[in-house]
Amino acid sequence: MCGIVGIVGDGIRAGRVLGECLRRLEYRGYDSVGVATISEGKIRVVKGAGKIDEVDARLCFSCLEGGVGIGHTRWATHGPPTDENAHPHVDCKGRIAVVHNGIIENYVELKSELERKGHVFRSQTDTEVVAHLIEENVSQGYEPFSAFKRSVSRLKGSYALAVLIQDTPDRIYFARKHSPLVIGIGDGRVFLASDIPAFLEYTRRVITLLDGELGYISRDTVYIERLNGEVVDPSSRVFTVDWTPESARREGYPHFMLKEIHEQPRVINDTVTGFGEDYEKGADLLHGSDTIFITAAGTSYHASLFFSLLTAKLAGRRVIPFISSEYESYAHIAGRGDVLLAVSQSGETIDTLMALRAFKARGCRVVSLTNVVGSVISRESDQAVYMKAGPEIGVAATKTFTTQLTALTWLASLVARRSGRLDEGDIRSIRERLRALPDLASEVIMKNEGWAKQMGRFMSVKSSAYYLSRGLGLPIALEGALKLKEVAYVHAEGYPAGESKHGPIALVEPGFPVIFVSIESYLEKKLLGNVEEMKARGAFTVGILPEGSELAERVEDRVIIPSRDELLLPVLSVIPLQLLAYYTAVERGADPDKPRNLAKTVTVE
Amino acid sequence: MKTVVLTGGRTNRMLPLTDGYPRALLSIMGKPLFMYPLTSALRATGDKAIVVTSEDVPMGEIVRSVNESGYAASVSVRVQQLPGIEGALLAAAEALEGDEWFMLVYGDVIVEEDAFRRILEVHRGEERPSVLLVPRPDVQAFGAAFVRENLVTRVVESVSGKETSYVVGGAFILPSEFFALLERGLKFFEALNYLIEKIGVYAAYWTGEWVAVDYPWDLINAFYSLTKRKCGLSIAATARVSHTAILEGCVIVDAGATIDHYAVLKGPVYVGRGAFVGKGAFVREYTSIEERAVVGAHTEVKRSVIQPQATVGSFSLITDSVMGYRSVAEPRTTVLSVLPDDYTLSRELPLQGLIGKKKKLGVFVAPHARIKAGSVVGPAVKIYREGKIEGI
Numbered sequence: 001m002c003g004i005v006g007i008v009g010d011g012i013r014a015g016r017v018l019g020e021c022l023r024r025l026e027y028r029g030y031d032s033v034g035v036a037t038i039s040e041g042k043i044r045v046v047k048g049a050g051k052i053d054e055v056d057a058r059l060c061f062s063c064l065e066g067g068v069g070i071g072h073t074r075w076a077t078h079g080p081p082t083d084e085n086a087h088p089h090v091d092c093k094g095r096i097a098v099v100h101n102g103i104i105e106n107y108v109e110l111k112s113e114l115e116r117k118g119h120v121f122r123s124q125t126d127t128e129v130v131a132h133l134i135e136e137n138v139s140q141g142y143e144p145f146s147a148f149k150r151s152v153s154r155l156k157g158s159y160a161l162a163v164l165i166q167d168t169p170d171r172i173y174f175a176r177k178h179s180p181l182v183i184g185i186g187d188g189r190v191f192l193a194s195d196i197p198a199f200l201e202y203t204r205r206v207i208t209l210l211d212g213e214l215g216y217i218s219r220d221t222v223y224i225e226r227l228n229g230e231v232v233d234p235s236s237r238v239f240t241v242d243w244t245p246e247s248a249r250r251e252g253y254p255h256f257m258l259k260e261i262h263e264q265p266r267v268i269n270d271t272v273t274g275f276g277e278d279y280e281k282g283a284d285l286l287h288g289s290d291t292i293f294i295t296a297a298g299t300s301y302h303a304s305l306f307f308s309l310l311t312a313k314l315a316g317r318r319v320i321p322f323i324s325s326e327y328e329s330y331a332h333i334a335g336r337g338d339v340l341l342a343v344s345q346s347g348e349t350i351d352t353l354m355a356l357r358a359f360k361a362r363g364c365r366v367v368s369l370t371n372v373v374g375s376v377i378s379r380e381s382d383q384a385v386y387m388k389a390g391p392e393i394g395v396a397a398t399k400t401f402t403t404q405l406t407a408l409t410w411l412a413s414l415v416a417r418r419s420g421r422l423d424e425g426d427i428r429s430i431r432e433r434l435r436a437l438p439d440l441a442s443e444v445i446m447k448n449e450g451w452a453k454q455m456g457r458f459m460s461v462k463s464s465a466y467y468l469s470r471g472l473g474l475p476i477a478l479e480g481a482l483k484l485k486e487v488a489y490v491h492a493e494g495y496p497a498g499e500s501k502h503g504p505i506a507l508v509e510p511g512f513p514v515i516f517v518s519i520e521s522y523l524e525k526k527l528l529g530n531v532e533e534m535k536a537r538g539a540f541t542v543g544i545l546p547e548g549s550e551l552a553e554r555v556e557d558r559v560i561i562p563s564r565d566e567l568l569l570p571v572l573s574v575i576p577l578q579l580l581a582y583y584t585a586v587e588r589g590a591d592p593d594k595p596r597n598l599a600k601t602v603t604v605e
Numbered sequence: 606m607k608t609v610v611l612t613g614g615r616t617n618r619m620l621p622l623t624d625g626y627p628r629a630l631l632s633i634m635g636k637p638l639f640m641y642p643l644t645s646a647l648r649a650t651g652d653k654a655i656v657v658t659s660e661d662v663p664m665g666e667i668v669r670s671v672n673e674s675g676y677a678a679s680v681s682v683r684v685q686q687l688p689g690i691e692g693a694l695l696a697a698a699e700a701l702e703g704d705e706w707f708m709l710v711y712g713d714v715i716v717e718e719d720a721f722r723r724i725l726e727v728h729r730g731e732e733r734p735s736v737l738l739v740p741r742p743d744v745q746a747f748g749a750a751f752v753r754e755n756l757v758t759r760v761v762e763s764v765s766g767k768e769t770s771y772v773v774g775g776a777f778i779l780p781s782e783f784f785a786l787l788e789r790g791l792k793f794f795e796a797l798n799y800l801i802e803k804i805g806v807y808a809a810y811w812t813g814e815w816v817a818v819d820y821p822w823d824l825i826n827a828f829y830s831l832t833k834r835k836c837g838l839s840i841a842a843t844a845r846v847s848h849t850a851i852l853e854g855c856v857i858v859d860a861g862a863t864i865d866h867y868a869v870l871k872g873p874v875y876v877g878r879g880a881f882v883g884k885g886a887f888v889r890e891y892t893s894i895e896e897r898a899v900v901g902a903h904t905e906v907k908r909s910v911i912q913p914q915a916t917v918g919s920f921s922l923i924t925d926s927v928m929g930y931r932s933v934a935e936p937r938t939t940v941l942s943v944l945p946d947d948y949t950l951s952r953e954l955p956l957q958g959l960i961g962k963k964k965k966l967g968v969f970v971a972p973h974a975r976i977k978a979g980s981v982v983g984p985a986v987k988i989y990r991e992g993k994i995e996g997i
Contacts, residue, residue, distance in 0.1 A: 196730075206729075208729075208730070208731060208732045210732070236705075237732070239729055239732075251727075251730060251755060252723060252724075252726050252727030252730060252735075252755060252807065252808075252809050252810070253755070253810055254723065254810065254811075254812050254813075255812075258810065258812065262754050262755065262810075263754060265753070265754070266754060442753060446751065446752060446768075446769045446770065446771065447767050447768065447769060447770055448770060449740035449770045449771065450740040450741040450742040450743070450744055450770030450771070450772075451742050451770065452740070453740045453741065453742070453812065454741075454742040454953070454957070582812075583812065586812050586813070
């Protein structure tokens with residue numbers, strides 16, 4: 001996901017206005033930023049890696065003159081966040097500038113075709129082919145708009161494009177397929193953006209472009225046509241928005257947390273399809289180590305605990321998990337042959353970074369798993385591995401947790417392959433099974449949101465709850481309890497079910513909610529005993545259970561996960577618990593997106 | 606954007622409360638049911654509304670309610686000629702004056718205006734048709750939707766199992782071409798599925814309070830939902846509240862109502878215009894006593910809705926019940942409400958999740974029906990005008 005803006009207008013300094021618009025879109029991407037304007041008949045481009053304010057302070061794109069310009073804020077998925085890879089991208093002569101959101105699927109073919117014709121590429125992105133493609137069409141004698149249209153017709157994949165062509169200095173060309181793009185009509189200026197908040201400060205009159213539409217804007221024109229050439233009357237499409245920038249960004253969901261829970265099938269799919277070389281190299285390092293340590297904080301720690309249990313089970317390897325802020329007790333036992341796997345959603349978590357540095361100082365090598373390409377932790381590690389959850393706005397991690405679990409399942413499987421416990425056929429089968437996750441996750445959300453809403457009402461009047469499990473389910477139970485605490489402010493504890501009778505059970509009284517998570521079938525009998533213990537004390541028992549679970553008839557309320565695959569169940573089982581925390585918070589009148597006292601990225605120890 | 610509010614139809618599911626009485630005019634907190642979606646939608650859109658009703662609903666009553674609300678200038682009323690939701694929509698088509706989009710709202714849904722704002726936001730974000738979707742555990746009792754992220758993939762009139770948990774929430778934003786689909790003979794849901802396939806329909810998720818008044822006991826949930834939003838102590842200037850009465854928590858006493866000596870009202874409680882609560886009566890949480898209804902001396906009422914001009918005689922106990930228009934529970938009536946453990950209902954019970962593990966449902970009394978003095982009735986029964994008693 002990236003942010004695009006464009007502006008044409010009289011008497012403005014495009015660089016400054018584009019900067020303001022980009023700041024409104026920073027939630028869509030923040031790895032690198034760039035702006036191109038046309039002034040005195042020439043395209044000028046300023047771009048670089050870093051956050052908007054950093055890049056502006058360093059390169060001053062706000063200083064760019066001219067009344068026409070485009071801008072971009074990037075969230076890297078293909079190619080690291082470097083100055084070269086930042087948008088806009090230009091053609092060989094610097095007469096065409098392009099910003100793009102989406103993926104050009106056929107860029108490899110297009111790139112080699114254009115390279116054969118002598119075009120020189122400077123970046124590792126898929127976007128640059130668009131600039132050269134238009135250049136090629138212009139050089140064949142097509143006038144700019146025709147050249148743009150011919151180029152767009154060659155693109156496969158998803159795109160929102162904004163393009164400057166020096167020969168027509170008063171226009172911005174645009175095209176949309178799958179990725180969003182809107183036009184804002186202000187007084188004496190027209191905007192283009194991937195999202196309405198970009199220009200809400202300047203105008204509330206908006207045209208939403210539909211898939212397959214393209215055209216151009218100038219100071220006094222909005223021209224739109226469909227891919228089949230049919231011309232659209234833009235005047236019939238103008239509407240006035242009366243919402244706040246924040247509600248616009250939620251895309252109709254009441255909270256970011258719910259939006260991100262619903263996005264999980266898509267981002268899990270992005271993560272699974274993104275398993276590449278980085279995972280192989282990470283697995284090589286982990287396999288070659290004497291001891292594997294894994295560290296993280298908060299939700300990421302639960303994912304790490306899961307990895308240690310899964311790797312022990314699949315690969316027969318000992319993995320020592322520890323909470324990042326406790327690194328001083330672990331670093332001194334690490335040596336040169338060991339590897340630390342550092343897990344952080346933001347890649348900037350200070351506790352994890354400190355642990356990483358302490359381990360490096362002992363001569364350990366470091367593999368990192370983060371969601372942010374080029375983040376501090378990934379830069380300081382020997383091998384960075386990424387999940388592809390996209391930016392997460394809600395403070396409580398949801399989609400980043402399930403993509404962490406997905407990524408770590410694959411990493412554990414690759415380590416197991418290297419240790420000889422799994423063969424190539426097993427690995428192929430695991431990948432196939434992981435590919436089923438998005439559809440199953442979608443089914444879990446669709447079937448259980450109603451349950452979560454009802455259970456949330458029940459939970460909202462309780463002062464405490466237990467989340468119990470065994471084995472691979474334990475990290476899920478811990479995460480479920482953490483979510484309830486974080487967003488709904490209901491005290492909850494995750495506990496190994498077998499340990500519950502050594503203390504926690506003292507608190508159980510009639511109506512006390514106890515949620516059981518069952519993942520591994522061989523542990524069900526034992527879990528059943530724990531259910532009975534709790535019921536005997538009047539607890540209200542709830543099960544998050546796989547299909548065919550023996551516990552289904554023994555608990556008072558249940559969610560049945562549509563799978564028995566123990567590799568997939570952890571990801572799927574946490575989803576109802578996320579929904580439960582969300583609805584409990586809503587029922588209690590709390591804002592789940594802004595839990596009190598919490599910050600998205602923890603940068604102080 | 607104009608709103609079409611549907612108030613016609615007299616579903617059998619609302620019996621016995623709709624025995625000779627239109628559903629749209631059932632009263633809750635002093636207003637007929639249809640006024641809630643109508644006014645919420647008007648506040649959200651800031652535009653006009655068309656109320657479509659059927660011939661068996663007294664149009665004069667509809668118009669009177671609209672006039673009393675102060676929204677008369679924004680509302681026009683149409684009577685449908687053809688049956689079903691399709692007929693109702695076609696009756697509204699002309700009044701939309703060629704607008705490209707309209708909002709369709711079921712008249713029996715109680716939901717905050719923010720829900721209508723949300724569906725408007727979703728529609729405006731993409732300029733596509735949109736449907737309000739509400740997560741519910743008992744989706745089998747409603748129209749249901751299947752989704753993928755924020756796109757609706759299919760709508761169905763009913764599901765048998767738990768294939769989805771999204772209820773079609775009774776608010777839609779549709780293009781005017783929708784009428785052409787209905788004219789071609791497509792049923793409402795068929796036409797919606799046609800749009801889903803051809804141009805895409807967006808889901809507007811509503812996670813707040815939502816009640817579809819489709820069964821008699823839904824009125825109790827509706828009252829809970831309405832008082833949950835915002836409720837304090839409010840006594841109209843013309844109400845008479847005895848100085849020995851005790852009013853606790855959220856209690857609203859409307860104009861001309863009387864609360865007699867030593868009555869205790871423990872909110873949320875609503876006492877409608879000209880209603881009477883007798884000496885020593887105990888009116889407990891989630892009770893709505895509508896216009897000119899009477900609760901006799903030393904009577905206890907809880908989690909119940911007493912429709913206009915109904916009477917609950919003295920020394921009675923009424924719980925988890927709805928008394929129909931002008932019905933009478935004669936003195937010393939006792940309602941039993943605790944259901945057996947294995948009792949199941951196709952949708953959520955009133956206030957389920959709030960009243961603990963015991964499931965409760967009392968009696969539902971038809972308009973003008975009488976319960977004889979000293980009767981012990983319930984749980985979960987319907988009482989008709991001619992005295993017939995039916996289990997639920």
